[in-house]
Amino acid sequence: MLDALTHAENALLGERRPLTRAEVDAVAALSLDHLPDLIALAHRVRLAYCGPEVELESLINAKSGACPEDCAFCSQSARYATEVDVYPFLDLDEVLEAARATRAAGATQFCIVVAVRGPEERLLNRVIDAVKVVQDETGLEVACSLGLLRPEQAQRLAEAGVKRYNHNLEACREVFPRICTTHSYDDRVATARLAIDAGMELCCGGILGMGETLAQRIDFAFELAALEPCEVPINLLDPRPGTPLEDQTVLSPREALQAIALFRLVLPGAWLRLAGGRERVLGELQAMGLLAGANALIVGNYLTTTGRSPEEDHALLDALGMPVADGPGEGRFLVDADGAHARPAQPPRRPTIPVTST
Numbered sequence: 500m501l502d503a504l505t506h507a508e509n510a511l512l513g514e515r516r517p518l519t520r521a522e523v524d525a526v527a528a529l530s531l532d533h534l535p536d537l538i539a540l541a542h543r544v545r546l547a548y549c550g551p552e553v554e555l556e557s558l559i560n561a562k563s564g565a566c567p568e569d570c571a572f573c574s575q576s577a578r579y580a581t582e583v584d585v586y587p588f589l590d591l592d593e594v595l596e597a598a599r600a601t602r603a604a605g606a607t608q609f610c611i612v613v614a615v616r617g618p619e620e621r622l623l624n625r626v627i628d629a630v631k632v633v634q635d636e637t638g639l640e641v642a643c644s645l646g647l648l649r650p651e652q653a654q655r656l657a658e659a660g661v662k663r664y665n666h667n668l669e670a671c672r673e674v675f676p677r678i679c680t681t682h683s684y685d686d687r688v689a690t691a692r693l694a695i696d697a698g699m700e701l702c703c704g705g706i707l708g709m710g711e712t713l714a715q716r717i718d719f720a721f722e723l724a725a726l727e728p729c730e731v732p733i734n735l736l737d738p739r740p741g742t743p744l745e746d747q748t749v750l751s752p753r754e755a756l757q758a759i760a761l762f763r764l765v766l767p768g769a770w771l772r773l774a775g776g777r778e779r780v781l782g783e784l785q786a787m788g789l790l791a792g793a794n795a796l797i798v799g800n801y802l803t804t805t806g807r808s809p810e811e812d813h814a815l816l817d818a819l820g821m822p823v824a825d826g827p828g829e830g831r832f833l834v835d836a837d838g839a840h841a842r843p844a845q846p847p848r849r850p851t852i853p854v855t856s857t
């Protein structure tokens with residue numbers, strides 16, 4: 500059975516080609532007793548494609564709660580009785596203060612997130628104002644997560660200097676309809692494509708542990724890979740009281756590490772970012788997430804849950820000997836003789852895999 504790992508290693512590191520679904524299935528079929536071997540391979544792939552650096556980002560939940568959508572994991576949906584804070588778009592000063600704290604925490608990316616189906620005109624204008632102020636005052640790369648976009652909205656965000664647009668698929672096509680009924684999987688794919696077409700980098704991932712099977716987790720990784728995202732955030736469901744998923748059993752740490760490693764094999768050149776739920780799900784094994792293929796972290800708090808302190812994450816990275824990716828203009832794009840670099844290499848283009856229904 501370990502032949503599957505050798506075969507995957509030869510494909511990714513020898514031939515430098517993407518794995519086929521059958522090759523990934525063969526690796527996923529290994530028992531969790533072989534997890535250390537899978538993790539070791541995922542780490543080698545991460546180093547070969549992305550280098551040792553870890554990119555840090557922090558988020559600001561710039562408009563919280565009262566969202567009309569019904570995403571089953573989300574405490575910000577107005578449809579569920581949760582205790583999430585509800586507030587309109589923050590003042591510019593508050594956004595800027597959070598950006599400065601992000602810079603002080605050693606992060607290079609700052610993501611402005613709002614809980615909406617998609618931005619209406621007034622909100623979009625306020626976000627664009629905030630993007631400009633944050634860029635001018637902090638030099639941070641600014642990302643946005645504003646929900647579903649229309650083409651002209653994507654264009655305006657790109658023109659305002661938004662570096663990366665986050666729009667998660669959340670789950671694979673098969674699972675999505677039981678997670679959300681107020682918009683479709685194809686709606687989400689369409690916005691992800693609009694972001695790329697407008698010239699922004701795409702940040703597109705989702706949440707693991709929402710009752711999907713291992714095969715559906717792999718479906719999800721391939722569906723994401725077909726969109727060729729620059730960054731893939733991996734959230735591990737930390738069930739929120741009051742949501743339909745409040746009683747969902749969380750993934751075991753080993754299941755989560757297996758999923759992270761498989762995502763690295765399917766998405767060798769992406770920033771694979773450990774996001775919400777890592778503390779709850781990985782627990783004592785949190786460092787292993789960064790040895791299992793992840794090469795980016797959200798530092799500080801998440802949208803509706805509290806993360807650990809940036810100092811703890813810096814100590815973790817120091818202990819692992821993993822440098823923090825520098826910010827723009829500080830050598831972030833250097834490529835060494837072995838191809839290691841802070842920004843991931845573009846992996847070889849994989850054969851097109853349709854992610855929209857026909």
Ligand code: SF4
Nearest residue numbers: 566568570573576614
């Ligand atoms: S995930 Fe986003 S779109 Fe869905 S309910 Fe939460 S805030 Fe709204």
